[in-house]
Each structure stands twice: as structure tokens, then as C-alpha cells.
Amino acid sequence: MWWGERYEWVIGLRYLRAKRSEFFISVTTFLTMGGVALGVAALITVLAVMTGFHEELQRQILGVTSYVTVRASMGNLEGYPKVMEETRQVAGVTAVAPYIANQAMISVGNRSLGVMLRGIVPELEDKVSALSKNIKEGKLQNTPEYGIILGKRLAKHLYVEVGDSVTVTVAVTSVTAVGTLPRMKRFVVSAIFDTGMYEYDHSLAYVRLEDAQRLLRMEEGVTGIEVMTATPDAAFPVGKSLKEKLGRGYWVQDWMEMNRNFFRALQMEKAVMFVILLLVVLVAAFNIISSLIMVVMEKGREIAILKTMGAQPSGIMTIFIINGGVIGVVGTSIGTILGLVLSWNLERTLRAIEQIFNIQIISGEVHFIDHVPATVLTSDVLWVTGLSLTITLLATLYPAWRAAKIDPVEALRYE
Secondary structure (H helix, E strand, C coil): CCCCCCHHHHHHHHCCCCCHHHHHHHHHHHHHHHHHHHHHHHHHHHHHHHHHHHHHHHHHHHHHCCCEEEEECCCCECCHHHHHHHHHCCCCEEEEEEEEEEEEEEEECCEEEEEEEEEECHHHHHHHCCHHHHEEECCCCCCCCCEEEEEHHHHHHHCCCCCCEEEEEEEEEEEECCEEEEEEEEEEEEEEECCCEHHHHHHEEEEEHHHHHHHHCCCCCECEEEEEECCCCCHHHHHHHHHHHHCCCEEEEEHHHHCHHHHHHHHHHHHHHHHHHHHHHHHHHHHHHHHHHHHHHHCHHHHHHHHHCCCCHHHHHHHHHHHHHHHHHHHHHHHHHHHHHHHHCHHHHHHHHHHHHCCCCCCCCCCCECCCCCCCCHHHHHHHHHHHHHHHHHHCHHHHHHHHCCCHHHHHCCC
């Protein structure tokens, strides 16, 4: 090969293979290479998990909510058909639907739980959210009068199935012969949905819009309007256009604004984990420095002989840059492969660990989701490999400079 004739490559690669008397240096070299590999693998895997969490959270949030919502600045949204018509005229809007959102309590016998009760139009809801895709039992379009759709975990908590009856109680009061009492109504469970997100599956219930209006005494008013766009990213310009068109009397929010704290926390956590795990690569880089310095000390006599034979300081530096560079490149390559393999098989690996040790690594009751998603981004892999190669190559400069500064006379004086 073209580099095989250059002495820097021949000697630099030869120094990676230790003699029997230099066994400790050889072990240090391979441990350093392993440190680089582990650091890179950990970085790629963690970044893939953080990206997966971000995408999974976005998917689940958009599975039960629309991309944009429009509400009145104060109180309920009255005259919503006119607002819906104005909203449809905005470029980028693909569908609109009214909704009602209100706190309620669902009870069965002596079991009860507070939930967010949402009133929807089943025929329109199918166009503004992925609720129908998350239905596991029953159908969204077949929701009867005073039928209710419960989350999977909510239904499990109440010990109810499709066809069972539940009592819905709201804070709106009714005057009766025995005094003022909260309004309540018996509903029949018509469907059960499962988004995979514990918070939604445990605290959301859907009823028909007309039933919610009667129960809450909202007459012709609604809480707001759900707006759908072609893609999640298209929600941002559409939301801006809606704010300009509808004016100050309305409150327009896109899905990112409604869940800003979730995504900011994930973004911050991803950045912090990146910095922390990058320290692993930095530690490996310091190991490269120490191992190369030991090689320089061990090979002082040979370096002096090379210089007496006409080797230039730049050539001596190149030898040790090649030596350390190979450690960095091989370690980074192995780490990249390990990281990609682990990221692509993370779910399978975690399931095996859970079965072997009889533990649950991710609990839906503690976290937002009950599994560990992983999505590998090419940009993340390029960033990790690029930084790793840069750090490891920079780590070779000082030992290489030390080697180039060796004085042949001093090195050979006592030989």
C-alpha cells in the first residue's frame, strides 16, 4: 500500500505490538482502546435513547391532542361554528373539531378516580387526533348517547370493561329537594383506548360533545377548537397565522407550547448526559497520553538512533501520532459498532435482563412510558465519532512532541 513504504507508518504500527518485556505497555494500550470504545458506545446509546424518548413522547402526546388548539381568552368559547369556519380558511389547516375539557370524578361502587373529561364529536375527532387508532376495544364512531371511552389503566383501576356502567360526577351543582348537589350521570363504557403513556391512559375519559354540554350545562358553548395540520412542524406557522387572524380575544397554542416543559426537560437532559459521558472519552484520552509517554520513555534509545540516521523531528512526531491515532480510530470504530448494535437491540436486551433478574426496569407508574425507545440519528453518530477522533488525536500531540525533542546525544550517552 502507499503508506507501507513510509518508515513512520511501519514503526508507528510496530510500536503497538509490544515485546515480552513491554507487556504492561501493551495491556495499557488495549485498555485505553477499550475505554475509548466504551465511551463512544455509551454516548451513542444514551443519545439514541434520549432521541427515542423525545419522539415517543411527541407521538403519544399527538395521539390524544391536536396540533393546534384555539380557546377564548376568558371563559367558554361561544359561537364556535363561526370560529371553526374562520379557522378552516387559514392556509395549512386540514381539519377542525370542537371539544370540551373539564375535571370530573368517575366512580364504580366504592372505587373512584379523578379524571379529565373531554367532550368530542366522534366523527370529527378522528380527523384531528389519533384517538381512533389507539382504541383497543370498541369503536370511536360507535359511541352511543351517554357512552364513555376510558383509558386502559383507568378501566383497570375501576375494574370495568366495555358494556359496564360508571357514574360521572362534575363540580356543576343542581338544586334538589335535599339541597345543592353536584351533577352526576350514569354512562356506559363503549370503548377502551391505550396510548402507551401512563398519564393519559390513567386520567382521560371521552364522551360525546352533546352529553358533556348537558352534564356541564354549557348550552352551546365549548372549551375550544382542535386544529389539525399536514405535519407537526406545520403547526407552528399555522398557529402564528391563527393568532393574527382571530385577534386578542382568542388563545392559540401549538402542541409544542402546550408541552414546552416536557420537551425542554428532555433536551436539557440529553445535553447533560452528552457532556457527562463525553468525560469517559476524555479519561480514555488521558490514558492515551500516559501510555504514549511510557512508550516514548521505553523507546528513547530507538528514537535517538532514528535521529542519528537522519529522521527529522516531524517524522518522529508522525510515528507517535500514528501510534495514538490508531488507538483512537480503532477504539472509536469498535465503540460506534457496539453503540449501534446495542441501540438497535435495546428493547430485546432489556427484556432479557428483566426476565433473568425478575425486575422491571421502566415502570409506567413512575415514568411517562413503560418501555425504552431508541432512535439513532446519523447526526448524533457523526458528532460522537467526530469528537472522539478529535479528542484522541489531540491527545497524541504532547507525547509526540516530547519524542521529537529527545536529544540523541543524551539518550545514547550511557548506552
